[in-house]
Amino acid sequence: MSAATLELLAADEAAMVACGARLAAAAEPSLVVYLDGELGMGKTTFTRGFMRALGHAGAVKSPTYTLVEPYLLGAQQVYHFDLYRLGDPEELEFLGIRDYFGAGAICLLEWPQRGAGALPPADISIKIEREGSGRRLLLHAATDLGKAVLGRMQAE
Numbered sequence: 001m002s003a004a005t006l007e008l009l010a011a012d013e014a015a016m017v018a019c020g021a022r023l024a025a026a027a028e029p030s031l032v033v034y035l036d037g038e039l040g041m042g043k044t045t046f047t048r049g050f051m052r053a054l055g056h057a058g059a060v061k062s063p064t065y066t067l068v069e070p071y072l073l074g075a076q077q078v079y080h081f082d083l084y085r086l087g088d089p090e091e092l093e094f095l096g097i098r099d100y101f102g103a104g105a106i107c108l109l110e111w112p113q114r115g116a117g118a119l120p121p122a123d124i125s126i127k128i129e130r131e132g133s134g135r136r137l138l139l140h141a142a143t144d145l146g147k148a149v150l151g152r153m154q155a156e
Contacts, residue, residue, distance in 0.1 A: 033107065084110065
């Protein structure tokens, strides 16, 4: 695969956590990641691996009702969004959505299609699908930043 795409397989929950940690190891400030997959595909599990790799020791739960959960990990601000219950993308304007995507914050977004038109484009989109009893993750970089991150992941 090219630096613009990367496929990962996760046989179980531990492997999904490891996939999230792998992205965290290659990530850099201002990265925007869309997580796309049906309910139960492991989007929050992936995010847990990402957060733990950056040093978060507490619980990582999907912010289904609050829409966003902030994490300050060392000097790195990370925002985890879950837009599943979003009624209209316009609601994101009331949240001050633009304020989250600046100053070098990393943003991970579950159900980004629900915020279409109000969100910045993704640097990396991750499609998570069932693969037997595990999961297949297809990572696609849409920007130079995303390509650089995927390039680092492929070099591991």
